Amino acid sequence: MKDGDLQPEVTPELLLRAYAAGVFPMAEAADADEIFWVEPRRRGILPLDGFHISRSLRKRLRQPDYEVRTDTAFHEVLAACADRPETWINPQIAGLYGALHHMGRAHSVEVWIGGRLVGGLYGVTLGGAFFGESMFSRARDSSKIALAHLVARLRRGGFLLLDTQFTTGHLESLGAVTVSRQTYRALLDEAVGLDANFDVPMPDQPSAVVQLLNHTS
Numbered sequence: 001m002k003d004g005d006l007q008p009e010v011t012p013e014l015l016l017r018a019y020a021a022g023v024f025p026m027a028e029a030a031d032a033d034e035i036f037w038v039e040p041r042r043r044g045i046l047p048l049d050g051f052h053i054s055r056s057l058r059k060r061l062r063q064p065d066y067e068v069r070t071d072t073a074f075h076e077v078l079a080a081c082a083d084r085p086e087t088w089i090n091p092q093i094a095g096l097y098g099a100l101h102h103m104g105r106a107h108s109v110e111v112w113i114g115g116r117l118v119g120g121l122y123g124v125t126l127g128g129a130f131f132g133e134s135m136f137s138r139a140r141d142s143s144k145i146a147l148a149h150l151v152a153r154l155r156r157g158g159f160l161l162l163d164t165q166f167t168t169g170h171l172e173s174l175g176a177v178t179v180s181r182q183t184y185r186a187l188l189d190e191a192v193g194l195d196a197n198f199d200v201p202m203p204d205q206p207s208a209v210v211q212l213l214n215h216t217s
Helices: 012-020 055-062 074-082 091-102 142-156 169-173 181-192 206-216
Strands: 024-027 035-038 042-045 067-070 106-113 116-126 129-137 161-165 177-180
Touching (some): 012 024, 012 091, 012 116, 024 091, 042 181, 055 206, 067 142, 074 091, 074 106, 074 116, 074 129, 091 106, 091 116, 106 142, 116 142, 129 142, 129 181, 142 161, 142 206, 161 181, 177 181
Parallel strands (some): 129 161
Antiparallel strands (some): 024 035, 042 161, 042 177, 067 106, 106 116
């Protein structure tokens, strides 16, 4: 599969095989009828031992006014990620990731304040790889909180690779880097062969999560 190859009849099983081969799907827009496969020549990743916690983020993570949950509002997170003027999430993609979630392969990390979902992200797991798909924020620093908790969870669960697909200034400020396709494939091949656990128990106290990340700052 190469950039631009169209494959309208995509199943969740085919999607997992695509991820294992370093390929992911996108749509041109929310109302697009088809999806296409993408394999960037330069790939964004966030090294799990290189997550950058700024002083302000460390302080925010220690505050007790928020709650982080996983997989309690997957469809709401996906819908929030798609709720923007330009999106690659069309109904076909939403349905595929909903199916992967039902299979236990797609997960959400959610930030709640006062009983309201204010930020989060979702992605796909395969072995020791987490393929981050999208994130959203409706409160200050909520997407950073979600990503910090994701990194802590992946490290504790024995993951090797956090794939961000591309990099942005926001992600780079948190430690994301760009690698060649060859380097990415080598990391991917090693990661998918691991037996990692996304559902590993996590500490309840915010300060304990910060402690898990401290030596990466």
